[in-house]
Amino acid sequence: MAGRLGILAGAGELPLRVVEACRAADRPVFVIAFEGAADPALVQGGVPHAWIRLGAAAEGLRILRDNGVEELVLAGGVRRPSWLALRPDWRMAKFLIRVGYRALGDDGLLKAIIAEFEAEGFRVVGADSILDAALAPEGPLGRHRPDAEASEDIALGFRIARALGALDIGQAVVIQQGLVLGVEAIEGTDALIARCAPLRREGPGGVLVKAAKPGQERRADLPTIGPATIAAAHAAGLRGIAVSAGASIVIDRAALIAAADEAGLFVIGVATS
């Protein structure tokens, strides 16, 4: 755990939470903020950082080394670009050609990226090892529980999410009364939730299931929920959220529980094989 932590920062709240956790633990950091993804607020207040293009791998590696980083964490989502939009530098192009960019799903690509960093001599750790108590426990968070119908929807949701995950497509599905309202691909969970609102059927609302992929690379892109997920789910008329216990990250647990309790949503961690 010693030394400066390199944070490869994409979108969302997770990178900020990692920075805060390091500050609280007096651990120095260096943030590589990906252009077009990372939140500018992340690097305000004197956080050592560099903005780089996703495709600029040689520059990124050099900056990490120049700043004495030996341990790395990947935090936050990055909108996966086409090869053309990526404009890979020589180092990135060499890597992508070797691993076969086109043929890899997201999880396959992240595994290859992590292996590449390790071949370059970095140690890669998961965000959950930096954030205390970040992994979803088994059982309900907060005071609401799924009823029998929601439990059936959750079971169906995990079955489908894991089949999709095996294809390395997305992590999330929305199920209402046995109907699959939506399936996540590249658009992300927030967009999935929003588009399911007008598809909602009469009667008890749907559930969002967000599941780790079979064989998921645990050091990147674990399913993540936070207070914003509760707000979005509530706005879309969902009744609750189920995530993989021990294999998904809960950001800002106290605020998430307060929001879920207030909105009447259940949030539950489900053990999956």
Next chain:
Amino acid sequence: MAGRLGILAGAGELPLRVVEACRAADRPVFVIAFEGAADPALVQGGVPHAWIRLGAAAEGLRILRDNGVEELVLAGGVRRPSWLALRPDWRMAKFLIRVGYRALGDDGLLKAIIAEFEAEGFRVVGADSILDAALAPEGPLGRHRPDAEASEDIALGFRIARALGALDIGQAVVIQQGLVLGVEAIEGTDALIARCAPLRREGPGGVLVKAAKPGQERRADLPTIGPATIAAAHAAGLRGIAVSAGASIVIDRAALIAAADEAGLFVIGVATS
């Protein structure tokens, strides 16, 4: 082929084409137009018909019998309702409880519905048996062809669409340069295409793949494309469309080909096992 054809009409153009084909062949029809789904234009001009609620099975069966229907075709999509919104009558409730509405995907449900009509003494035929030359042939329709990259996207699209179909979720996916931009669930293909427009990456556009499900019930809900699909795909920046050869319906082929040629889109039927 003798006798009056009963047409159970949902949304879209397909029911209208079936009515027109019967008129051209001097075959009498009776249309059961599902409220909230069928196009009112379908039953204009003196086409014998009745509007009924989807949940009113007893009434529907009685009307079909009273009107001398022995052969039936299911044509056009129906937005699948929750149990509550369906307000099933006794006949429908009996059926749905027996087959297990919640547990059935769309194709499973359609198979059960067809079996039920047959148990009631009706013959159920596919829309393609009424419409001449409606099934997509193998190979290109029109003058544009997929290039090597589009062909890779098509192959990936069929692999994913068939895996989704095996889960009985949806029939369609959009792939661009190996990235899965979107996966269809209950929202339908038009909504899928529209939401993929803002997800488009730089460079060569994506392809829509619409595939029959493994073991697909061929008498209902075959993947269907028409001139409107071309317009939607073009508007979303897609480069072309691939469908299962011999297991998908092409509505208004001449107009579809003209629209595709004009827009620069390829349309291709692909043989799948």
